[in-house]
Amino acid sequence: MSAKPEPWQTAEIAGPKKALVITKPEIAAAMIKRAKRSILVVGYLSTKTDKDTGKMIDYAIRLNKAAGIPIVATAHTIQEFVKKGFEQATQMNAMDIGNRLKDPTWKGLDGKGPYDVALFMGLPYYMEFVILSGLKHFSTNLKTISLDRYYNPHATWSFPNLKVEDWNQSFETMISKLGGN
Amino acid sequence: MSAKPEPWQTAEIAGPKKALVITKPEIAAAMIKRAKRSILVVGYLSTKTDKDTGKMIDYAIRLNKAAGIPIVATAHTIQEFVKKGFEQATQMNAMDIGNRLKDPTWKGLDGKGPYDVALFMGLPYYMEFVILSGLKHFSTNLKTISLDRYYNPHATWSFPNLKVEDWNQSFETMISKLGGN
């Protein structure tokens, strides 16, 4: 994976605190494994077909199956999950889930306690950028991971800017490392 | 030279356009050689003794001798040059020299035409930071090089944050590559 950890949207400079680059998908898999309670937030862009690839939402479902990560589907993304026969996603406004993840007393979707790792994919780049920033600055004990194809500097960890094929391959590797298929 | 290209003052984030890191002093020497007309701007911090080292102003003089680069001494730095028997420096306010370097029609200290490379050392970090920024955004056909011990992102090229000994060594190498001593 050769790729630059520069914000995908050129002007979205960030820092001094910037996301660590996930140089290998194995790392992301390990982080998910290590997490006590993780959650995956999936935006509506994951329902669109990226060039030369399927829909990212399929990876979300496979991640859920492989690692048992609960899914929050923002906006109308849930419709696509349901269409694919995946019924367990929770619909929530992206800001609402961001705001809850920030709150260390939030008991989570299942009422069992706060999350320690939140993964994001499929939100518009700049929107994910600011939500990750909100979490970076105001959450306590939460790590965030951006799984999008673009380096998103406000996350704790982020993929770098990737070619579609490398990105897909990352998901495949991650999922297999997590014991999924 | 192991060193991070992060702004020395933590908050001085910059970009998206950021200085290329001078990973080896040979590169800086080559750039000076390649320059048609270069100039060295030396601030008053170069007259202070850095920890475990002599005064940086000596390197400035040796650079002048090695490569014939004219020197602008900002603030009261010139006094130190004179004390050291170096009489050719021109005293000028740092903003004034910045402003002139910006101007492609400025004929230079000697009236022979504009410079294409400006080297900086010894200004307060943040002041050099903004002057380099002014030049980055508003000069035409000028490259800037920060020779300070700290990565200064608004330059065209900058040393990374360096330990004193590595920094000194860089100067030694540069000067010798330029045929000086």
Added chain:
Amino acid sequence: MVKKGLVVKAKELKTDVALVKNLELSIGKIIDDTWDEPMGPTPFPSMTDLRDWDFKLLQRYKPFYLPYCDVCCLCTFGKCDLSGDKRGACGLNMAAQQSRIVLLACCIGAATHIAHGRHLIDHLIEKYGRRIPLDSGGLNIDVEAPVTRLVVGVKPETLQDLEEVLDWCEEQVTSCLSSAHTGQEGNNIDFESKAFHVGMADQVGMEVADLAQISVLNLPKADPEAPLVELGFGVADVKKPTILVIGHNVPSSVGIIDYLTKKKMLGKVEVVGICCTAHDLTRYEPSAKIVGPISWQLKYIRSGLADLIVVDEQCIRADTLEEAQKVKTPVIASSPKNCLGLKNRTNDLAKELVDDLVEAKVPGVLILDPDKAGEVAVEAAIAVAPKRKRFNIIPDLEAIKAAGEACGGCNECIRACPNNQPIPEAMKAAALGDLDPLATILGECVGCARCDSACPKDFSLHSFMIKAGEEKLWEEKFMMRSGRGSISDVEIRNVGGPIVLGEIPGVIAIVGCSNYPEGGEAVAEIAEEFAKRRFIVVLSGCAAMSVATVKDEEGKSLYEKYPGGFEAGGILNVGSCVSNSHIAGAAIKIASIFAKRNLRANYEEIADYIHNRVGAVGLAWGAYSQKAAAIASGFWRLGVPVVVGPHGSKYRRMLLGRADKKEDWYVYDARTGDRVYVGPAPEHLFTTAESKEEAIVMLMKLCMRPNDTTKGRSMKLTHYIDSHKRYFGVMPDDVHLFIRNKMDIPITMKPEILKILEEKGWKETRIPDPTLLKRMIRKRG
């Protein structure tokens, strides 16, 4: 009215009618008793007078801050790194800094409307005198200037009465802005309260400005049947000389129309407008035409269609002069706020100015007299047109193809594009002669030209798109209803009850700019969805224009299909940005006319009323500006929720309720004093919708109010559940929070919902006479 004391002291007073010498008149207080409504608690409120109310709202709707970066760079103690729990050199933390950024944006926005009002009113007073009566709706409006009455406690009757209102507004902007100085306010919630305060002042400033122009320039007066006007890229007859006006402050455009009328040339010269000046221009003269919102500027200029451009103020591209020069179009700047570096030629002879422009001796001139600007614009446009011959800089197909071949695929353009448009791919296609992808991009493009700037090969990419989309562009010709101004008392009387009882399911205000994520059609779709469901849809500014740009099979725009009245199923364009105040005004008038509450200086009570009873929600789908921030802020203080489109997330602060925290959703029952759980209604005060589908569903939900009758609530729930199922494919998981008793349940969904209620362990609650204000309790519990 009790305000500043007043001393008139002069050796000699010259008035229109008399000369008075050695007058000294000193007045401590002026008590104006011509208005018999008693004075409420907060006339001319200071920055802290409504702070308690703000804290109530902000306790429920807590800020979620979304910093752009980790630092503050507002003073030379900085930059300061505020990440983690760090504080800046002044002791500030990140929450306070972000709220300060929100305050700054709201101050800039409010200042813009207020300074606009000041300029306009100064001009109108100078031209027409200060005693012109205010009239925004003739006999149909008794409650004129509801916002001004409510906020400052003044009932303005003539133009000059507006001046002291503006004085107050300017004082508020100054104080609020001053709080943003380093080392002033240190608490984020207090910053938020100040942002609300200046947002409230902004509503007053907008109302004052629109009231003045409606009254003096005789714009449509609360007219549901305001004329239909033409809008679109293709509206102008290219055979006529064309003047393009851009901006918001109409006097120079009026100057053009008046000069044309005087010279009997109306119809011989095309006058077309972009942005709010276009709204106000067509409110003044319906034969004028509208090009579109701010995102149309470059398309129009580069296409060479304008023979002369007049800019006034606000939302004008900063590179107008440079772009105009490329197509040999002279520019007249006409506002002190936007002088573009041009020479001030206000005092030169019109003839000289025309000559200089026509002979291109100067790229443009600054003329601060609107009438002279009008004259020069017309004469110069007529003389320039035959010389320019629509000179344009749209490249031909060959040039685009060649660029496509030369494109290195470096991605700089897409990385600069706010909407991530796949320009590199489109360039590959162009290399093969296929311009369709470029044309497609134009549909989602906001016309910012950042791609042009970013391209290292200096391709004029936005022009390529214009060329590719040319045919469709030229066909663009739509009908928009021109801005009607305020809502009449009669209309309020008719719908006040149904709205407060929840039987008209909501008032949806679609406002703001054209910074859309995926094109403007979404706005029309959203509007129609609500009109069909018999909500009231109120529009303004750029959003009102975008709604016009979708036609049905018969070629009709929504304005032609739906009524223009403030009624169920109505689609109303109130007008330009400053007309936004009529939306707040309508909500306020419901409290006054329907509920007979006193308005005068009675802000808190009325905001509490609106928040708990009036199912109004704002949507700023393409909001980009500081003005939009100020407008939203004015709505927040009134307790009206606002939703923004995705780019609105960059306002850097949301105000979010927590539906899962039961304790947040109690109100007092004004009848008994009991605290009653009413559910998360409305759930948020400010949030971002990611997609138009989400916007629709979110707006439906946010229309619910504690005061809804069971009939009203069941209707609102029907719309919410129905749209949720349609757009999200599933039943919402929070219906149980909105059902107070079984009568609330939509009949057709009863079995399904009863099952959910059972699963959720739902319990019946009471429907109170809701209020957040203890003092409103009639009988203490």
Added chain:
Amino acid sequence: MVKKGLVVKAKELKTDVALVKNLELSIGKIIDDTWDEPMGPTPFPSMTDLRDWDFKLLQRYKPFYLPYCDVCCLCTFGKCDLSGDKRGACGLNMAAQQSRIVLLACCIGAATHIAHGRHLIDHLIEKYGRRIPLDSGGLNIDVEAPVTRLVVGVKPETLQDLEEVLDWCEEQVTSCLSSAHTGQEGNNIDFESKAFHVGMADQVGMEVADLAQISVLNLPKADPEAPLVELGFGVADVKKPTILVIGHNVPSSVGIIDYLTKKKMLGKVEVVGICCTAHDLTRYEPSAKIVGPISWQLKYIRSGLADLIVVDEQCIRADTLEEAQKVKTPVIASSPKNCLGLKNRTNDLAKELVDDLVEAKVPGVLILDPDKAGEVAVEAAIAVAPKRKRFNIIPDLEAIKAAGEACGGCNECIRACPNNQPIPEAMKAAALGDLDPLATILGECVGCARCDSACPKDFSLHSFMIKAGEEKLWEEKFMMRSGRGSISDVEIRNVGGPIVLGEIPGVIAIVGCSNYPEGGEAVAEIAEEFAKRRFIVVLSGCAAMSVATVKDEEGKSLYEKYPGGFEAGGILNVGSCVSNSHIAGAAIKIASIFAKRNLRANYEEIADYIHNRVGAVGLAWGAYSQKAAAIASGFWRLGVPVVVGPHGSKYRRMLLGRADKKEDWYVYDARTGDRVYVGPAPEHLFTTAESKEEAIVMLMKLCMRPNDTTKGRSMKLTHYIDSHKRYFGVMPDDVHLFIRNKMDIPITMKPEILKILEEKGWKETRIPDPTLLKRMIRKRG
């Protein structure tokens, strides 16, 4: 005076003396003829009225922009990358964006002074009535309010006259701020002109505020012998209860003094102040004491010395409440601008408030009534003092040593320090028990505590330094002359001629904040250098405090050694930030009193006079604030150069002349109309000095003016050359540019200079009657 028309219309007028019914009085224009000076060309000037003048200055002194980063993030169209020749989504380029940032800073700064003035005057009117006469210097001052007279054309006589002046100021802030909205002004030079405009309004706002407080609170009135007051960390008697006031707006401090006086407790409670409130406090009551400027806040609070803190507005650390809580000090917030999230208890009984604070039920309260704040402060401080027992959080030596051992040397602290202090090394030394390096750091420390924040081990590093420097701190006790207010007419009469002819070599105004690069002593050194050379040295704000902190061998501060009059060799403290206006006022009065020019609304002519004749230069060595930016901006428009210390480079824009461009330095000779080369005098309008040595030499040079007589010029050159040689070790290389004819050459340097002149091919030029204004030419050439 011609301003807004006025209508008084009321059914009932209640005044102090009478009740009038059904009055209607309508006045189109008010012409106030009690002031016999004729009205000048620009009364109540609009944003564009002085634009031509600005363009003249900006043509010579061109902006050099120094962006912090490459992007603009001011609206949701962005962020936009503006590097290279890119434009933002609104069409803006980097030059315009940077000038917009300057405008924003100046707007915030001006708003701060103006809102301060508004609050103060509202309060004074409420308390003392609106007809209190203004009096800033008794019989010694005839030209009261010179800035106000000059700028708006009004001669205020009583408190209420200031209100319409503030109305005008607020209108200017609002318009100028509105120009910063996205899509308004597009040209950088026009942005600069607007920044100048709001800077001019700032000068008016400051003058109005100080004039009001001098008059009503009876502060020193142009008094060269204003009392000496105590200043320093060690001034307060720690055995007495101590109240610390912080901020700028004196009413709550006055409330404290008045309550103490009423209760006959003055002297039993220590009242000490930080920042400008301290200035004004001691102007009101010289037995009160001053701790120091803004950078002293944490030192004092953490040392536990304050039993109660009262904050008003401006330059107050945002974490005051948190820091105060750590040392159990209750806080009273007293300004609407800085509420700190505290509950508004203005209407509660004083007794309840005292109890709650003393029992620490709340960390603080908001009291918006200054007199009540005063009462509560005193009573609470007295009750809290014995409980607190000077509780502090300064660690002991062992703790510091342990920290030194645990320090990882990660460099985060030094990388956070604005002054790059070698904290990691000092920590290494501390580990070995050597605290000297930490004590040394304290001397160059601005007290920002960014090092504390940054340390990953959470060491309270600033407290370590305080401990290390403890002994020296406690010895800090100096004498400062309290703020004298304006300059009297007599003083102007005495020095006007010598200044204009150049015989007093210059007026050096050292103003602004304490954001020093290497400690505050530099300011005293600079001041003394000029006083010794018999310049006039005028001080204000934090700089005036810093000057006090250097003693000579006899233990005397400069205030004790040099006279306090506006005379050669004088060192004057005018007072707080708002007193800065008297510095501009003095320059203006020279034109009026000495040169008999009309002031009234005659800005351009007077600015031209000052720029060409009055050798005044400002130095803001530690400027950090937006207020400092606005103040500088007010000086720029008057043509007075300003130099800032290194941190001032972060204001992001300099205004630099080009000595090498001969064509830039021509003026008209008002006698003949000829254009005459006058050399680069003054060379820059705004620049940064890197070191104090450079500041001294630069200021000497910037004092030269085209109007200097040969005697004056040779004296100025002597100082310039002499200081250049002393501090730079060499002869300046530009002397030839300042010599018009051989009489200009300092006698003692004649041979040396003649040689230079020959080398440089120097030619004699004329000394004109200099002006930049064509209209000032008396005989057309």
